[in-house]
Amino acid sequence: MSGGSEERGPLRLPRTRRYTLYVISIGVFATGALWLIYHYFMGKEGPFGIQKHPLEVVWLQTHGIISAWALWMFGVLWPIHVLRGWNMRWRRWSGGAVTAAIFLLGVTGLGLYYIESREIREMNSIVHWVIGLIVLVLFFIHWLSKSTPHRDKGPYPWPWFRKRHPVGGEKA
Ligand code: HEM
Ligand code: HEM
Numbered sequence: 001m002s003g004g005s006e007e008r009g010p011l012r013l014p015r016t017r018r019y020t021l022y023v024i025s026i027g028v029f030a031t032g033a034l035w036l037i038y039h040y041f042m043g044k045e046g047p048f049g050i051q052k053h054p055l056e057v058v059w060l061q062t063h064g065i066i067s068a069w070a071l072w073m074f075g076v077l078w079p080i081h082v083l084r085g086w087n088m089r090w091r092r093w094s095g096g097a098v099t100a101a102i103f104l105l106g107v108t109g110l111g112l113y114y115i116e117s118r119e120i121r122e123m124n125s126i127v128h129w130v131i132g133l134i135v136l137v138l139f140f141i142h143w144l145s146k147s148t149p150h151r152d153k154g155p156y157p158w159p160w161f162r163k164r165h166p167v168g169g170e171k172a
Contacts, residue, residue, distance in 0.1 A: 011080070011081060011084055011085055011088070011090070013077075013081065017076065017077075020073065021073055021077070024066060024069055024070050024073050025070070025139070027062075027066040027069075027070075028063065028066045028067050028069075028070045029132070029135075029136060031059050031060075031062045031063035031066060032059075032063050032129060032132050033133075034055075034059040035056060035059040035060050035063060036129060038052075038053045038055055038056040038059060039052075039056055042055075042056070043056075067105075067109055070102075071102075071106055074102050074106075082095065082099055090147060090148065091142060091145045091147045092147075093147075094138065094141045094142035094145045094147070095142055097138045097141075097142070098135065098138045098139055098142050101131050101134065101135040101138055102135065104127075104131050105128060105131055105132060105135065108124050108125075108127050108128035108131065109128060111124040111128070112124060112125060112128060
């Protein structure tokens with residue numbers, strides 16, 4: 001049954017969870033991208049300099065709200081998708097890259113709330129949205145990846161860990 005659904009177990013996301021993930025991901029990406037468009041291209045020259053488009057703040061608020069939901073979704077995936085996939089050495093590079101990017105988005109997202117220095121906040125903002133744009137590409141690479149589990153190496157990569165947690169008939 002190599003590669004069969006039984007063996008794959010819960011790594012394959014159940015349909016509801018998969019759709020919830022898609023909706024949240026599209027939401028967080030779209031609102032971030034819309035903020036970028038409205039912030040950089042939709043401002044109008046007013047009597048007191050550039051005037052923000054009224055929708056700019058709406059996209060930011062919506063983004064902030066959905067981003068909390070996105071981190072919750074990431075927590076839902078962590079134990080049964082991320083850790084299990086990682087330990088099976090299955091789509092490890094692409095999944096690891098998406099995971100690292102989400103982690104950085106979370107950290108720089110908090111930076112946007114709490115950094116007081118104008119210059120550092122500005123830099124943090126650019127790092128945040130550049131990673132935000134890159135994560136879409138990483139996600140597609142992960143999604144379309146054809147990598148198969150490296151069963152020959154066992155589900156756990158570290159020999160000392162495999163000794164402590166023997167699986168599939170491996171002798172401790
Ligand atoms: C180290 C981290 C990760 C690893 C090792 C990993 C591994 C995998 C594997 C092995 C599959 C194929 C499952 C199958 O076809 O049965 C998969 C599919 C998928 N992964 Fe990941 N993943 C990781 C992180 C993530 C993250 C953070 C997300 C989302 C934010 C994600 C979203 C998905 C999606 C949407 C699919 C396609 C699901 C499907 O077709 O049912 N993965 N991943
Ligand atoms: C899980 C992923 C993400 C989290 C946790 C997150 C979190 C946040 C937070 C907390 C803010 C600050 C909101 C506020 O000031 O009210 C923010 C702003 C922003 N995010 Fe994200 N975000 C994520 C993904 C993305 C993505 C994928 C993009 C790319 C399109 C993006 C682009 C932006 C932009 C452009 C801003 C406004 C920057 C600024 O105010 O200078 N974010 N994000």
